[in-house]
Amino acid sequence: MTVPDLVRHDGAPLAVLVCEALPRSGENGPGSYNMTVLRAVAALGYRLHLIVTGLNVAGERVEPELPCTVSYLHARPVGRWLLPLSLSAAARWLKNRLGLKVRKGAADKVAWIGRFLSEAEVVRIGQSLPPVPVDLLLIDTIFRADALRAIPQARNKVLIAHDVFHQRCASFRANGFMPRPAVEADLEAQRVATFDAIIAINPHDATELAAMAPAAGVRTILPVVANAGRVQLQSGAHEREPHRIFYLGSKAYHNVDGLRWFLEHVWPVVRANVPDAHMDVAGGVCGEFSGDQPGVTLHGRVEDLSVITRHCSFAVNPVLMGSGIKIKMVDYFCLGLGCITTGNGAAGFPEQPPPPFDVAEGKADFAASVVGAMQQPDHAALLRERTIAYTPHFSHEAAVARLRELLVSAVATPAPAPATAAARP
Structure with missing residues (x-):
């Protein structure tokens, strides 16, 4: 495997991220x-190298969003x-080229939540490193924790946890799904304890991860959306259609299951009471549905969601299982939309200032x-107004401050000085 030339920036320290897929905002x-973490790392003055371990990588190259070099374990540029x-x-690439997609049916109860690295992949990770010292090693979830063995010389080893996976598995099992791999608490504790520091996606996860790895520094970095903290309500409020709502989701199991539940059990009741009710659905989840639901438009992947959401009154997130924090709701808020969600969807979000969502449990x-x-x-408008004061929680500036705090307090060497304004991404 060839290692790409590393672009040097006046001796700036090197940060390496080992991840399943090339990070993309909104994907x-x-x-x-x-991307939240990478942007914060770049803002602190690190240069970036990504090692992509996933299988679904062949095809036309996609340029990274940030200046960096990239190695792929399963593809050659x-x-x-x-x-x-x-x-x-090759099999994944052929399947995609032929358009062979298998929809997740209601009876499909095996939920793949990750994939541990093979020994061969661990070896190839070591071979894909740039020929310079690694100052900061970032590992994307416990499923890639074995990469630590391939980069033992890294000075600071940080887990981007994303989730508490044994709790996610318990949530899936409680809803009739069989998570694969099945992560138990002991296994997760063993993995997270090997890191110097841990990035948690919400305060609840931070508490759980700190209990599993008491020697590691743990900080919460909430997910960032591009215009967080700069949300403005549109002046043309007349464009809002009170009976039009929005849903965004990938084709992950919890999204498919939640949207199916909503369309089967909730939407018919809504339409019976509001006959002209309409829902716009965007994202990869659209490929899992037939498109024949009354009052529902499946848009697929949309480049500019505001084209749709400016007409919507509010959004929904009928998620029944999972853990972590629901980033789609951050997307809603930063698009100026309030949300109706379940207790599961609301978990992990800050309680102050008043959040721009309502919580509802059960079909009725x-x-x-x-x-x-x-x-x-007027109530939907109130939820939209709350997004203005709430979204600064999810700003780039907040993420940079929390990452600097983590690196200064929890790892072997201090974080470098911030990049100059001209060099910031």
Whole structure:
């Protein structure tokens, strides 16, 4: 495996991220959260190198959002293409080229939540490093924790936890799903304890992770969305349609399951009370549904969500399982939309200032909340107004401050000086 030339920035320290996929803002929750961390790392003056371990990488090359170098374990760059290096990557590429997609049916109760690295992949990670010291090693979830063995010389080893996975597994099992791999508390504790520091996605996770790894520094970095802290309510409020709502989701199991539950049990009740009710659905989740639901438009992946959301009154997140924090709700807030969600969806969000969401549990309660917000436009407007004071929690500036605090207090060497304004991403 060839190692790409490393672009040097006046001797700036090197940060390496080992991740499943090339991080992309808005692509999915994990990718968006990795971009939150990467942007903060770059703002603190590090240069970046990414090692992508996932199998679904072959095809046309996608440029990273930040200046960095990239190594792929299962693909080789050739011009503007990534050619598969393994049979598994080739199979994924062929499946995508042929459009062979298998929808997640209601009876499909096996939920794949991650993939541990093989020994061969650990070896290749060591071979894909730039020939300079690694000052900061970032590992994307416990599923890639074995990469620590491939980069033992890294000065500071930080886990981007994303989740408390044994709790996620318990949540999936409680809803009738079989999580794979099945992560138990002892295994997770063993993995997280190998890190110098841990980045948690919400305060609840930070408490749980600190208990599992008492010797590690743990800090919460909330996910960032581009305009967080700068939300402005649109002046043309007349564009809002009181009976029009929005949903955004990837094709992850908890999204598919939650949207299916909503469409089967909640939406018919909403339409019976509000006959012209309409829901716009965006994201990869659209590929898991047929598109024949009355009053529902499936948009697929949308580059500029505001084109749709400026007409919507509020959003929904009918998620029934999972853990961590629901980044789609941060997207809603930063688009100026309030939300109706479940207790699971609300978990992990700050309680002050007053949050821009309502919590509803069960089919009848959720339907009543949606109908009520449609029939009471002033309440939907109140939730939208709350987004202005709430979104600074999810700003880039807040993430940079929390990361600097973590690096100064919890790892072997202090964080470097911040990059100059001109060099900031």
